[in-house]
Amino acid sequence: MKRDIAPWLVVPIVALVTLPLMSFPTWVTLTVAGAAMGMMIFLMASGLTLVFGLMDVMNFAHGAFITLGAFIAVSVLGRLAGWTGADSIGLNLLALMVAVLAGAIAAGAVGAVFERVIVRRVYHSHLQQILITMGGLIVAAQLVIVVWGAQPLQVPKPVALRGSFLLGGAAIESYRLAAVGLGVVLYAVIHTVLNRTRIGLLVRAGVENREMVEALGFRIQLLFVGVFVAGAALAGVGGVMWGVYQEIVTASIGDEMTVLIFIVIIIGGLGSITGCFQAAVLVGLTTNYVGYLTPKLALGSNIALMVLVLLWRPRGLFPVAKQ
Amino acid sequence: MPEPLLSLEGVHTHIGRYHILHGVDLVVPEGELTVLLGRNGAGKTTTLRTIMGLWRASAGTIRFAGQDITAAVTPDIARLGIAYVPEAMGIFTGLTVRENLVLATTAGRFDAARLDAVFALFPVLKTKWHDAAGGLSGGQKQMLAISRAIVEARRLIVVDEPTKGLAPAVIEHLIGGFRMLKESRTTILLVEQNFHMARSLGDGVAVMDDGRVVHAGRMADLAADEALQSRLLGLSLASHQ
Ligand SMILES: Nc1ncnc2c1ncn2[C@@H]1O[C@H](COP(=O)(O)OP(=O)(O)OP(=O)(O)O)[C@@H](O)[C@H]1O
Numbered sequence: 001m002k003r004d005i006a007p008w009l010v011v012p013i014v015a016l017v018t019l020p021l022m023s024f025p026t027w028v029t030l031t032v033a034g035a036a037m038g039m040m041i042f043l044m045a046s047g048l049t050l051v052f053g054l055m056d057v058m059n060f061a062h063g064a065f066i067t068l069g070a071f072i073a074v075s076v077l078g079r080l081a082g083w084t085g086a087d088s089i090g091l092n093l094l095a096l097m098v099a100v101l102a103g104a105i106a107a108g109a110v111g112a113v114f115e116r117v118i119v120r121r122v123y124h125s126h127l128q129q130i131l132i133t134m135g136g137l138i139v140a141a142q143l144v145i146v147v148w149g150a151q152p153l154q155v156p157k158p159v160a161l162r163g164s165f166l167l168g169g170a171a172i173e174s175y176r177l178a179a180v181g182l183g184v185v186l187y188a189v190i191h192t193v194l195n196r197t198r199i200g201l202l203v204r205a206g207v208e209n210r211e212m213v214e215a216l217g218f219r220i221q222l223l224f225v226g227v228f229v230a231g232a233a234l235a236g237v238g239g240v241m242w243g244v245y246q247e248i249v250t251a252s253i254g255d256e257m258t259v260l261i262f263i264v265i266i267i268g269g270l271g272s273i274t275g276c277f278q279a280a281v282l283v284g285l286t287t288n289y290v291g292y293l294t295p296k297l298a299l300g301s302n303i304a305l306m307v308l309v310l311l312w313r314p315r316g317l318f319p320v321a322k323q
Numbered sequence: 324m325p326e327p328l329l330s331l332e333g334v335h336t337h338i339g340r341y342h343i344l345h346g347v348d349l350v351v352p353e354g355e356l357t358v359l360l361g362r363n364g365a366g367k368t369t370t371l372r373t374i375m376g377l378w379r380a381s382a383g384t385i386r387f388a389g390q391d392i393t394a395a396v397t398p399d400i401a402r403l404g405i406a407y408v409p410e411a412m413g414i415f416t417g418l419t420v421r422e423n424l425v426l427a428t429t430a431g432r433f434d435a436a437r438l439d440a441v442f443a444l445f446p447v448l449k450t451k452w453h454d455a456a457g458g459l460s461g462g463q464k465q466m467l468a469i470s471r472a473i474v475e476a477r478r479l480i481v482v483d484e485p486t487k488g489l490a491p492a493v494i495e496h497l498i499g500g501f502r503m504l505k506e507s508r509t510t511i512l513l514v515e516q517n518f519h520m521a522r523s524l525g526d527g528v529a530v531m532d533d534g535r536v537v538h539a540g541r542m543a544d545l546a547a548d549e550a551l552q553s554r555l556l557g558l559s560l561a562s563h564q
């Protein structure tokens with residue numbers, strides 16, 4: 001079988017064709033910004049694509065894990081003011097890492113409860129999934145308001161990650177660089193787990209053919225719970241990073257990302273982690289390039305991108321064989 | 324007579340609103356190859372899926388190795404020692420040949436001797452070891468599917484129409500494979516419409532029609548009785564030769 005390389009070329013081509021349209025330093029700035037945004041979107045979206053791929057479950061409450069992560073960032077970084085304000089990159093990064101970890105744990109725990117109490121009951125009906133997870137989203141937003149209040153909250157960004165530095169004439173925000181670093185590391189971890197471990201193998205097999213995995217003697221249900229919790233935790237991490245990036249957090253921060261996340265997992269091919277990563281970077285880049293070149297089109301550019309990709313490849317860039 | 328390894332008694336299966344199996348009685352004796360014949364739509368695949376717990380029997384009893392498995396879930400049934408090769412083969416196309424096989428081992432490790440036996444049976448799998456299974460030909464996929472069922476010792480192997488859509492040379496190769504399995508006294512339940520293959524391999528035979536087993540006996544008797552053959556299999560023979 002010859003390897004299908006076309007979908008791998010989309011991101012490089014988009015990055016290259018925009019280069020002549022602007023100055024090189026501007027292009028570098030936008031590309032780093034786009035990559036950072038893409039990494040954060042990837043973290044937020046990765047769980048959703050696997051949950052859908054494995055069990056055909058549509059979870060419209062996924063944004064709640066993002067919101068939760070963002071508010072955990074407010075609380076944790078607020079308490080670590082000594083670290084975030086310290087004149088030490090080490091302590092600054094440590095504070096961010098603590099927030100990331102706390103966001104992952106909190107969102108993972110809530111995800112476990114959500115799977116047990118709600119999602120498990122509606123495995124076989126998309127309509128019920130949509131209705132009940134939408135309901136869950138509303139409840140979650142209210143719970144966030146109960147705990148953190150209805151006012152937008154400021155996130156104390158660690159000092160070393162504020163502002164930007166110049167690299168060959170291009171302004172680079174330090175926080176974006178940190179986001180790219182974390183995103184690449186987590187992508188590598190997810191990729192390794194999926195490709196090098198038995199559990200990962202089972203997840204990939206289950207996305208393709210759930211029945212056969214069961215007929216080989218494995219409980220897909222357990223696998224699914226694991227993926228759901230891991231996906232929620234990743235969304236929590238994405239929420240922490242996104243909240244710190246935005247600097248202001250509201251109860252709707254997760255909902256605002258939901259449409260974008262669905263666009264990303266559809267462009268990437270439902271169930272594909274590679275696709276999710278490529279599509280997230282693609283969306284991040286085009287958002288930034290279009291926002292600079294033709295700001296008026298920024299709003300519609302992601303939808304247009306999705307339409308174009310689907311016209312070319314109706315099942316996304318990296319379609320998963322389904323049986 | 325010892326208890327058969329697998330037995331179905333009065334098994335009914337509904338798929339949604341449709342009543343598909345109307346009281347299937349079937350026995351698979353230990354150490355034998357039992358062939359399940361029947362025209363298209365007779366209910367052979369539904370019977371196998373009900374055995375595996377992929378459809379739930381709405382009435383009747385399924386027993387395996389002395390245990391009632393009628394209400395058991397698929398992974399538990401598989402862990403009792405039943406390997407299933409579905410009609411569509413169930414190959415994970417995005418995984419390599421090796422990865423497909425390693426998922427069929429309980430501990431995630433190969434037994435070197437058994438793996439060698441698999442390679443002896445189907446040498447092509449060794450040359451394609453690290454290739455994506457999606458790139459295999461239909462016959463190679465079927466070989467991989469069968470290898471998955473034998474890469475570890477199983478008490479029963481259930482195979483649904485392995486020759487469907489394959490070239491005659493590949494079918495001969497598969498027949499050779501099943502012969503070697505028979506020599507090792509592996510118990511097999513084989514759905515097969517190709518009567519040439521069924522006759523040359525089967526010890527016992529059951530014929531289904533319209534959601535029931537309408538004939539059960541020894542393959543040798545059926546092979547010798549042309550009148551019975553044409554009565555039971557007229558249609559399926561005519562459409563498959
Ligand atoms: N998922 C399903 N939903 C509704 N009816 C089904 C389903 N699967 C099978 N049937 C029906 O059940 C009957 C038995 O089908 P089954 O697949 O068991 O037959 P078969 O003997 O395996 O046939 P074939 O030789 O074509 O594979 C057929 O009438 C078929 O249309």
Ligand SMILES: [Mg+2]
Nearest residue numbers: 367368369410
């Ligand atoms: Mg069939």
